């Protein structure tokens with residue numbers, strides 16, 4: 191993988207040049223938090239961001255979108271309306287979240303809407319330093335080797351920039367004059383020193399070794415009722431989690447004629463109606479069962495299928511759940527420590 195060097199003073203000029211590819215988004219402050227916002231003005235870019243409210247999945251699987259419009263027996267897919275975008279400032283854990291979504295949406299039954307958005311979205315990663323809620327080192331998601339087009343590693347005065355795809359290579363060539371190709375030995379030393387320092391900043395550690403077995407042993411544990419009694423079924427944990435992919439489909443009919451739009455929108459297995467089937471039976475009537483399912487998916491089913499948890503250690507559920515049900519409190523309770 192090619193590595194280049196970009197002086198920090200050249201970052202904005204470089205990002206400006208990417209407008210020929212598409213709209214530019216990046217971390218923007220919103221009250222006390224951060225979002226991925228559109229950067230019509232690069233002064234809005236705020237690189238102090240540690241985590242955004244919603245993850246980068248909102249660009250690849252929007253909270254609500256039309257899949258096609260229909261009239262009578264004809265339909266028209268809305269694929270051509272998918273815009274080209276550059277998302278700058280995506281942290282390594284989030285890129286791992288995208289790799290998990292790739293498995294879900296691209297492997298067994300490729301989803302054309304996700305496929306098209308992934309193709310039209312340039313992912314520009316950025317290194318980060320954890321806070322007390324982040325545990326990406328425990329999940330092995332604090333570095334990236336794939337899933338991005340460019341990855342910027344911030345050092346003192348410059349970024350080391352990894353080129354991760356042919357699109358990334360094309361994007362670099364838009365302003366090759368701003369990049370240096372000659373990486374010096376002192377740059378390597380600075381990078382290695384930064385790595386050790388950054389690794390030492392992870393205060394929260396969550397060992398997920400053997401979680402499928404631990405989940406199995408806890409299948410009938412009273413902890414599920416304890417969490418279920420507190421749970422509000424608000425679904426916020428699913429909305430903010432970079433790896434939660436569930437959605438529902440509904441037809442929005444126009445008031446006249448046999449026409450309308452088929453929409454897809456985010457859904458959550460934490461919502462009561464999620465597991466209702468024809469005839470009205472609900473497979474997960476109570477909250478304890480729904481909390482158990484959410485964590486079974488993350489900590490057992492996904493590991494069994496793909497060899498790693500469907501958690502990338504971003505800390506959003508820790509930051510978001512109003513009643514303190516999150517990956518940290520649940521894993522701790524499951525282990526009985």
Ligand code: SF4
Nearest residue numbers: 431501502504505507
């Ligand atoms: S389970 Fe929590 S910490 Fe893990 S990826 Fe989802 S929101 Fe982030």
Ligand code: SF4
Nearest residue numbers: 422424425427511515
């Ligand atoms: S676990 Fe927390 S965030 Fe998730 S649905 Fe329950 S109350 Fe809401």
